[in-house]
């Protein structure tokens with residue numbers, strides 16, 4: 001079968017290769033992949049500038065859904081014909097303090113699908129049976145392939161942030177993750193302002209369609225004035241920073257209220273300068289987030305199944321896996337929203 005393989009360490013070193021179909025060993029599930037989303041981290045694997053262990057040659061891709069075609073001995077989580085997706089935490093130690101408290105996303109020994117183990121930019125992939133989540137009837141395979149990034153968002157916005165009904169939330173960065181964060185915040189009862197820049201006009205229009213109370217291009221309008229107006233000078237209760245931009249962090253720290261919660265979701269990819277002292281003067285609660293855990297997946301699936309979060313319309317491109325270079329370029333040029341590769345084509 002064709003697979004997009006990172007065949008060596010270092011920048012580049014990725015190509016379509018013909019590799020043998022994987023086999024489901026005891027405890028494993030073999031899935032015929034329908035769609036696999038391109039994640040920012042796939043680009044980092046390509047450029048080799050990410051701090052997550054990689055084990056080349058490895059098939060990349062970790063945001064996927066598909067149909068079970070074989071189960072190994074002892075698998076009870078699913079059966080042949082089930083529509084499923086899989087968590088990406090392929091293996092972890094199971095005994096450290098993080099694993100024991102359910103935060104296996106933080107385990108030092110965590111090894112990830114598409115980084116360490118062969119992933120889903122291939123027609124078939126094999127995963128451990130107990131990482132499987134079955135898709136409810138109302139969740140399409142396309143939406144199923146968005147559950148991994150959505151689980152990262154629910155981890156940040158639900159597991160690690162407390163949003164109260166009626167809260168004002170600022171989401172900065174209206175990419176696919178930001179547009180998921182908008183909807184997750186709304187599902188918790190927040191009123192949401194989505195902030196972007198002059199290149200985000202189309203994305204901000206989508207944000208409005210998806211229920212943002214206000215959208216703002218911060219290069220043309222005054223965010224602080226808008227927030228002042230809406231909150232009677234108090235500031236927003238929650239900031240979900242999805243842009244990974246120091247400007248967005250600075251803006252968020254200015255318009256957040258005292259004792260507000262600031263959650264960093266976007267990655268900067270480099271050290272940045274931030275006025276950290278604002279955290280003291282406002283007694284802020286600041287957190288970051290990394291990946292997802294079981295509860296984040298359960299929330300993500302429930303939100304999509306109930307229609308509270310719509311992710312299918314975030315998928316702007318579906319290309320055959322052989323077109324990966326073109327798709328990676330589109331991603332880097334910020335064209336479209338969520339790009340997917342179809343490994344069967």
Ligand SMILES: [Zn+2]
Nearest residue numbers: 039041063149
């Ligand atoms: Zn991802």
Ligand SMILES: [Zn+2]
Nearest residue numbers: 093096099107
């Ligand atoms: Zn562990």
